[in-house]
Amino acid sequence: MTPQEVVFRAWRAGKAQGERLGWLGRAQPPAPDLSVSGQDFFRKNPEIDPAAYVAAADRIADGWLDVFALKDVDLGTPPRWNRDPKTGIEAPLAFGKLLDYRDTDLVGDIKYLWEPNRHLHLVTLAQAWSLTGEAKYAEALREQLESWFIACPYPLGANWASSLEVAIRLVNWSLAWQLLLPFVQHPSNEGFRDRWLASVWQHATFVRGWFSLHSSANNHLVGEACGLYLAALAWPHWREAKDWRSTAKAILEREALAQNGPDGVNREQAVSYQQFVLDMMLLPYLAGRAAGDAFSPAYAARMEAMLDFVASIMDAGGNVPMIGDADDGYLVRLCGFNKFNPYQSLLATGALLFRRGDFKQKAGRLDDKTRWLLGPAATAQWAALDAQQTRLPPRQQFAEGGYYVLGCEFGGAKEIRVVADAGPLGYRSIAAHGHADALAFTLCAGGRELLVDPGTYAYHTQQRWRSYFRGTAAHNTVRVDGLDQSEQGGNFLWLRKARAGCSLWLSSGQKDCFEGWHDGYMRLEDPVKHRRLLELDKAARTLAVEDTLEMAEAHDVELFFHFSERCEVALEAGVWVATNGPVRLRVVLPEGGEAELCRGSVSPIAGWISRSFDRRVPSPTLVWRARLEGTTQLRTLLEIRR
Numbered sequence: 282m283t284p285q286e287v288v289f290r291a292w293r294a295g296k297a298q299g300e301r302l303g304w305l306g307r308a309q310p311p312a313p314d315l316s317v318s319g320q321d322f323f324r325k326n327p328e329i330d331p332a333a334y335v336a337a338a339d340r341i342a343d344g345w346l347d348v349f350a351l352k353d354v355d356l357g358t359p360p361r362w363n364r365d366p367k368t369g370i371e372a373p374l375a376f377g378k379l380l381d382y383r384d385t386d387l388v389g390d391i392k393y394l395w396e397p398n399r400h401l402h403l404v405t406l407a408q409a410w411s412l413t414g415e416a417k418y419a420e421a422l423r424e425q426l427e428s429w430f431i432a433c434p435y436p437l438g439a440n441w442a443s444s445l446e447v448a449i450r451l452v453n454w455s456l457a458w459q460l461l462l463p464f465v466q467h468p469s470n471e472g473f474r475d476r477w478l479a480s481v482w483q484h485a486t487f488v489r490g491w492f493s494l495h496s497s498a499n500n501h502l503v504g505e506a507c508g509l510y511l512a513a514l515a516w517p518h519w520r521e522a523k524d525w526r527s528t529a530k531a532i533l534e535r536e537a538l539a540q541n542g543p544d545g546v547n548r549e550q551a552v553s554y555q556q557f558v559l560d561m562m563l564l565p566y567l568a569g570r571a572a573g574d575a576f577s578p579a580y581a582a583r584m585e586a587m588l589d590f591v592a593s594i595m596d597a598g599g600n601v602p603m604i605g606d607a608d609d610g611y612l613v614r615l616c617g618f619n620k621f622n623p624y625q626s627l628l629a630t631g632a633l634l635f636r637r638g639d640f641k642q643k644a645g646r647l648d649d650k651t652r653w654l655l656g657p658a659a660t661a662q663w664a665a666l667d668a669q670q671t672r673l674p675p676r677q678q679f680a681e682g683g684y685y686v687l688g689c690e691f692g693g694a695k696e697i698r699v700v701a702d703a704g705p706l707g708y709r710s711i712a713a714h715g716h717a718d719a720l721a722f723t724l725c726a727g728g729r730e731l732l733v734d735p736g737t738y739a740y741h742t743q744q745r746w747r748s749y750f751r752g753t754a755a756h757n758t759v760r761v762d763g764l765d766q767s768e769q770g771g772n773f774l775w776l777r778k779a780r781a782g783c784s785l786w787l788s789s790g791q792k793d794c795f796e797g798w799h800d801g802y803m804r805l806e807d808p809v810k811h812r813r814l815l816e817l818d819k820a821a822r823t824l825a826v827e828d829t830l831e832m833a834e835a836h837d838v839e840l841f842f843h844f845s846e847r848c849e850v851a852l853e854a855g856v857w858v859a860t861n862g863p864v865r866l867r868v869v870l871p872e873g874g875e876a877e878l879c880r881g882s883v884s885p886i887a888g889w890i891s892r893s894f895d896r897r898v899p900s901p902t903l904v905w906r907a908r909l910e911g912t913t914q915l916r917t918l919l920e921i922r923r
Contacts, residue, residue, distance in 0.1 A: 282710070286495040297378040300436070310482040313475075313518030320514040322571035323459045326652050328660055331412035333617035333649075338409035341402045342421035347618075348396050349609060350895040359428030362398055363438050365389025374434070377441025378491070383741055388439050390742050392608065392894070398433075398440045400453040401614045407457035408617070408653075410464065419464045422457065423473055430476050435483040444491045445501040448508025451484050452564065452612055455515040478516065485512045485525055492532075496710045499549060500558050503540060504612065506532035507561040514568050530565070530574070537562055537580050540708065545586030546682020548708040550715040551605025552594070553737075556623045559587055560612040563630065567654055581634075588631040591624050592643045593676045593686050597696045598728025599625055599645065603736040604702060606714035606751075609894040615650040626650045633662050638671035642692065677788055685786055687793035689819040697921055698725045699824060701815055703797035706767055706778040713773040717765040719781040719799035720813040721756035724824065726921045729861040730845040732757050735900065738891035740772065746897075747772050749886040753841075759828055759915075760839045761809050766801030777804060784812070793817040807834040826917040835910035840917065842868060846890050846900035850878060857903055867920040874907030 282290070340346070344358040354366045363372045370389035372380070382391045403422050410418035433440045440446065458465065458477075465474045488509045493501035506529040513526035540558065541547050547555045562584055566576050595601050601624050611623070629644035630651045631637060647663040655662075677686040683704020688697050701722040707715025716734075724732040735755050739747040748769055753760045760766075770776035779801030787794040795815045802809035810831040817824050830838065844850055848859040848866075857868040857876065870876055879888035881899030890900040905917075 282496060289495060301376040301379060310479040311519055313478050315518060317517050319516055320572040321459060322514060322568040323456050325411040325460060326657055328657055329412060329649060329652060333619050334405060334409040334412055337405050337618040338418050341406055342417060346397060346402060348393055356397060359425055360397060362429055362432040362440065365394040367393040372439040374437040377436050377438055380439060380442045382439050382442045385742055391439065392740055394439055395446050399446065399449045401611060404453050404456045404613065405618055407460040411460040419461060426477060427473065430480055436487065444488050444493060445504045447484050448488050448505040449612060451508035451512045454481065455511040456613065458515055481512060481516050482519060485509055489525055499708050499713065500554050502532060503536050503558055503561045507565050510565045511568055514572050533565055534577055534580055537583050541583050541587055542681040543586065544679040544681045545590035546679050546684060549605060550704055550707045552601055552603065553607030554714055555587060555591060556627055557610055557612065559584065559627050585635045588628060588640060589676055590679060592628055592640060594700050595624060595643055596698045596725035596728055597692055600725055600730050602700050602723040603734045605716055607737045608740050615653040616648065621648060630654060632666060633659060636666065636671050638666060638668035639673055641666050641668045642672065678786055683781060685783060685795045687795060687815060687817040694727050696727055697822065699815065699817060701795045703781045703783045706775060711773060712775050712778060716751045716756065717753045717767040718756040718758060719766050719779050719801060720797050720811065721758040722815060726864045729864045731848065731859055731861060731866045733843055733845050733890065735843050735889060736891035738897050744772060750891065757841055757843055759811055761802045761836050763837060766799060791819055807832055809836060822921045824919040828915040831912045833911065835908055838907055838909050840905040842903040844901040846898050848901055850901040863923050865922045868903065869918040870905050871915040871917060874905045876903060876905045878903055
């Protein structure tokens with residue numbers, strides 16, 4: 282932290298202590314002026330098939346919910362809002378801003394506690410009510426909220442410890458409120474309405490006074506501004522709402538350009554956060570448009586560039602590399618809690634917003650989330666969008682973000698798509714969500730994943746697993762002397778960060794060539810400079826990987842190749858072969874080393890993939906090892922066949 286941040290955090294800690302003692306910030310919510318109407322930016326869509334929403338809402342009303350790796354969790358009716366459903370630990374109602382939510386003995390796994398409290402499921406109840414008119418869904422929502430107001434009094438407990446969590450609740454409340462407005466306005470529900478509005482004011486006031494700043498001013502700040510902006514539009518019943526709106530919009534406009542590069546890459550260097558932040562930008566954009574409070578052309582252009590990046594790294598099967606951190610975090614779920622591809626959903630929305638046929642092709646279909654956000658006109662607009670005449674050529678170079686896409690026959694059954702990484706470790710000083718993956722790459726063919734990024738798995742807990750999935754050994758790159766390229770200092774901190782860059786990029790009809798470098802091992806007593814050349818021969822359908830290690834003395838060197846868990850990997854006539862459906866990948870390793878195929882090892886950890894938070898399954902990982910001395914070139918040949 283900079284000296285300025287140290288001073289700021291000391292001041293904020295003192296402010297929180299003052300609030301806890303009752304000196305500051307304990308005013309009661311003022312009476313709302315209900316003569317001022319909220320802005321309607323989310324409404325019932327009669328074209329939606331209610332079946333999925335009814336099924337999901339029935340489970341929610343009965344107290345059942347899926348929470349990350351836990352399926353069919355009985356949260357209770359009403360839920361126990363301060364209880365971690367994974368460990369059963371009940372977090373205390375201590376002053377939220379001073380509560381150590383990383384203390385697992387105190388609160389359990391905070392991700393599991395927070396997830397139901399984001400209230401994404403309450404929107405599903407509101408959707409079911411709006412589609413069917415059945416009172417039981419509105420009554421279930423009211424019962425859950427009334428219990429939440431009692432169990433989570435402002436400003437006590439884990440649900441008042443994070444501004445981002447408070448803001449995400451505001452986002453989902455604003456959507457549910459608009460769908461439920463006739464129910465909320467009924468005279469019999471006046472008390473419920475007033476209690477809900479009082480909590481809205483407390484939520485918005487909390488966020489307005491507790492933004493994530495300095496090294497924490499990453500996606501959290503964007504999410505906080507998103508929640509505050511939507512609250513100002515949905516509930517303009519207090520004089521403070523004008524300040525909420527202007528402050529939040531200014532933050533969104535600034536951070537949209539600061540946190541996302543002109544090439545569309547989110548600077549967290551984590552693809553999952555790309556979709557998270559896109560939602561945080563998209564909802565205020567649509568709400569502002571409905572309210573006549575349009576965002577700038579630069580803001581819209583940055584969203585389109587971000588969608589361009591998503592489309593470029595997505596293969597023909599809809600697969601997106603799991604680069605960087607992912608925690609299954611969603612701002613909203615507007616699809617009845619059905620399974621959906623969040624990246625294809627965003628591209629479907631982007632196709633209509635920006636008239637992009639290439640986005641339509643990548644999305645594949647018009648999804649329910651887009652229908653809810655864009656209204657009944659979305660179906661006709663989708664049908665009218667010509668996917669051929671409104672498409673742009675695929676982008677392959679994202680120089681500022683550090684990603685390069687090598688490939689051929691994009692979009693077809695013979696597609697080859699390689700995503701190479703020569704970008705920064707992450708955003709700001711702590712680079713919280715980046716992984717030590719410099720010069721790693723992924724490989725897909727015909728919409729089938731072959732070489733993958735294994736994902737994240739753990740966050741605040743299970744430090745050993747957290748360290749592995751963030752580390753160099755969990756990526757398709759080179760490790761030297763058993764060390765990560767960047768030095769970890771905790772679950773969300775890096776003590777030393779490798780710098781990486783691209784020194785060559787060429788693309789033609791015959792070949793794509795990428796060369797990159799990183800200096801992560803220059804810190805060794807005998808410094809090692811790693812350069813990697815990737816050369817895709819499109820006619821031969823081969824990818825040559827040439828690693829150059831510039832060093833003087835002897836070092837232990839490892840090459841890692843992580844295969845999809847859907848791959849079968851075997852040694853055939855001295856060559857490793859991976860098969861995924863009709864696609865085969867022959868891996869011709871460098872001479873002079875020893876190769877080992879790992880799958881599901883726990884000591885040491887090796888051979889795992891995590892497709893979602895807190896879940897892992899064994900997957901084949903090929904490791905080549907050698908003791909090398911002096912500057913060395915290692916050549917690996919990957920042959921893609923059907």
